[in-house]
Amino acid sequence: MSTPETTGNHDTDVLVIGSGPAGGTAALLLATYGVRTQLVTKYGWLADTPRAHITNQRAMEVFRDLGIEQDALEKGTPGHLMGDTVFATSLLGDEIGRIRTWGTGDDSRTEYAAQSPCAMIDLPQTYLEPILLARAAERGAVVRLNTELIDFEQDEDGVTARLRDRPSGTESTVRARYLIGADGGRSIVADRLGLPLEGQMGKAGSMNIVFRADLAQYVAHRPSVLYWIMRPGADVGGIGMGLLRMVRPWNEWLIVWGYDIDKPPPEVTDEAAAAIVRDLVGDDELEVRIDSASLWTVNHAYATRLHAGRVFCAGDAVHRHPPSNGLGSNTSVQDSYNLAWKLAAVVKGQAGSALLDTYTDERAPIARQIVERANLSRDQFLPLFEALGVVGGDAEGIAKALHAARQPDADGAEQRRAVREAIELKNYEFNAHGVEHNQRYESAAVIPDGTVETVSRDGELFGRPTSRPGAKLPHAWLVDHKGARVSTLDLVGKGAFTVVTGLAGTPWADAADALARELGLDLHGVVIDRDAHDAYGEWSRRAEIGEEGALLVRPDGYVAWRRPSGAADLTEATRLLREALTTVLHRTA
DSSP: OOOOOOOTTOSEEEEEEOOSHHHHHHHHHHHHTTOOEEEEOSSSSSOSSOOOOEEOHHHHHHHHHHTOHHHHHHHSBOGGGTBEEEEESSSSSOEEEEEEOTTOSHHHHHHHHHHOSSOOEEOOHHHHHHHHHHHHHHTTOEEESSEEEEEEEEOSSOEEEEEEETTTOOEEEEEEEEEEEOOOTTOHHHHHHTOOEEEEEEEEEEEEEEEEOOOHHHHTTSOBSEEEEOOTTTTSSTTSSEEEEEEETTTEEEEEEEEOTTSOOOOOOHHHHHHHHHHHHTOTTOOOEEEEEEEEEEEEEEESOOEETTEEEOGGGTEEOOSGGGOHHHHHHHHHHHHHHHHHHHHTTSSOGGGGGHHHHHHHHHHHHHHHHHHHHHHTTHHHHHHHTOTTOOHHHHHHHHHHHTSSSHHHHHHHHHHHHHHHHTHHHHSOHHHHHOOOOOSTTSOOOSOOOOOOSOTTTSOOOOOSTTSBOOOOEEEOTTSOEEEGGGGSBTTBEEEEEEGGGHHHHHHHHHHHHHHTOOEEEEEETTTBBOTTSHHHHHOOSOTTOEEEEOTTSBEEEEESSOOSSHHHHHHHHHHHHHHHTTOOO
């Protein structure tokens, strides 16, 4: 069996580089799991611009497991203010069309609610990062600001990182068992590690302009987080169209606007930024306060290997893409959710070190998937320009095209149909529920059961709950002993393995309790209709196993092993479960 790694000369178990969504989540998870953790960031504080913001249901499920869901809800903008997304010639100009987004439409609201106990919110990075870091520090993580990674070396026993205190220039070293590079799209860790990166960097030029202005009279009646603006130049660079993004309703905003990356980058002075704001809003007299303006490039790149030896990378360090679909911070959170429990299991001696290789096996395909999806969504604005015949058009050309599209003749009808279809295509960006929920894992930390997943609907648009190994445990509402609703997801996680079964499968739960003691594992059994009542019958409809069967669920909520039928007795249940755990955790027999 595995043995805990000794403290030896290690200053910490895990050193995390970077305080963004990936690094902050990793530090919080590891501290929650009782792993000695240090986090360093070269900056003097956390995010100073509200870059990432869409927070999908899966990320909220991670926060729920960590006990910070309420923190996020208190700081985030709720769904009913997010989803009436507008396409227009300016905020005050002609509307081209609208689309209900982020699961707020009548057709998708039930779909989203059935998939998860959590709601989607808009949580800017400036609000998310303090939650993560404050909670991590409360739970024992050491957080060091103004501390820059200079270099690192690894050997068979650990990683030695050379750090610099930026205010004083003083250098020091930290010896850790493992290092996580969550240091963003210009990752020093990924570069030093030589992780193979496929795709293209610097695909297009873009700028962010953060500003304050009271726009309530223009948007409160059509509340959304995104207002897409078709202005001259909107098809150059950027993320597909000009964007007015709500940061806080309705007086704090962020504009995304493109520039030609093949030309010298523009100088975005406060005056130039204010002019862009007024142009996209359509109000030349608008009172504007510019908070910041910055240039960035659209990337289409992903790492095919996410770690080497004792050093791992997560977040934007290994998947670099435009913000389309809102996948960036959500994927970063899930990278850390996948990695943290594995590191904890190895550090505590509950798993063999080969378990850590499954991080790349499971998350590298996801990195590629979301990079390609985000870039395709960016490209899928082009059909709207083509439908109106305004690719590269000026203001007069856009106005004429809209006029033509409103004529009561055959040409106008055809143009309106093309516009509707182009906007409908954007469901793959704004209602891609399957992209968010259908992430499947194939690795040596998952034991296949020989079944094939049934696909009956579009896998990008619709979630497919299943209890097959390699899928996330399906959500179903249960009722606890006090009569309160609890999700199946509330009964798993918390850094532990869980065996989920029914009343007829009680021996599985007894076996879990026995093996927790025998193997020294964080493991427990949950018996549906004993520990929580399947009052609505939702679990029986979604479980895909009989109540005498069992699911072995990992700490990240993914099904590692499935047994649809019962065990003959406690002895057989214990043997089968021991074999599954030994395999998944890469323990010696």
